[in-house]
Amino acid sequence: MAELHIFRHGETEWNLEGRMQGSQDSPLTELGKSQAIAARSKIESIEFDAVYSSSSARAYDTAQLLLGDRQIPVQQLDELKEISMGTWEGMTYKEVEKEYAQDHFHFWKQPSLFRGEGAESFHQLENRSVSVIKQIISQHQDQKVLVVSHGAFIKTLLTSLQSRPLDEIWEGPYAKNLCHSIVLGPDVKVKQYCDEDWGNNS
Numbered sequence: 001m002a003e004l005h006i007f008r009h010g011e012t013e014w015n016l017e018g019r020m021q022g023s024q025d026s027p028l029t030e031l032g033k034s035q036a037i038a039a040r041s042k043i044e045s046i047e048f049d050a051v052y053s054s055s056s057a058r059a060y061d062t063a064q065l066l067l068g069d070r071q072i073p074v075q076q077l078d079e080l081k082e083i084s085m086g087t088w089e090g091m092t093y094k095e096v097e098k099e100y101a102q103d104h105f106h107f108w109k110q111p112s113l114f115r116g117e118g119a120e121s122f123h124q125l126e127n128r129s130v131s132v133i134k135q136i137i138s139q140h141q142d143q144k145v146l147v148v149s150h151g152a153f154i155k156t157l158l159t160s161l162q163s164r165p166l167d168e169i170w171e172g173p174y175a176k177n178l179c180h181s182i183v184l185g186p187d188v189k190v191k192q193y194c195d196e197d198w199g200n201n202s
Helices: 013-017 030-042 057-067 093-099 101-109 122-139 151-161
Strands: 003-008 050-054 074-077 144-149 180-184 189-193
Touching: 003 057, 003 122, 003 151, 030 057, 050 057, 050 122, 057 074, 057 144, 093 101, 122 144, 122 151, 151 180, 151 189
Parallel strands: 003 144, 050 074, 050 144
Antiparallel strands: 003 180, 180 189
């Protein structure tokens, strides 16, 4: 069966500043780079057949650091990008909460109702995330694949694969930087959820 090892990117400048990133980008901090290098230990014994990352530089750079000296090309996919946050992108969390109070509440407390200005909905993100992961699995049957993406993408994907409602996206485990999740195909089951063994709950 296919075995996908999914990581969130390392800490970025905007993470540090408390800014919404979404489809926009900011570079990895020195800590973010160190997080990716340290996370190599989680996968050092795995021989990957393919590597994919979001087309955002923070994910691509994380993938390169995770690989270290391994000579495997990183395939970048727009479909692996973070949820688009529209007008929020580049704003701080506090600015968003102040200027878009209701949308901010929905984003964090009722994601199924989130409809930000110019933003992607969580329903759209769910469809996109599940579709691209199924596509990768279908192309790499019986292979091991490394995937680097983003926090909301990963949480939405895993919540959907567990047949849980969208409004439970932000419940634990937390998708910290370089958290490691494992999804198995062809049935697309969650084996590990953000570093926690989830095999009995998938």
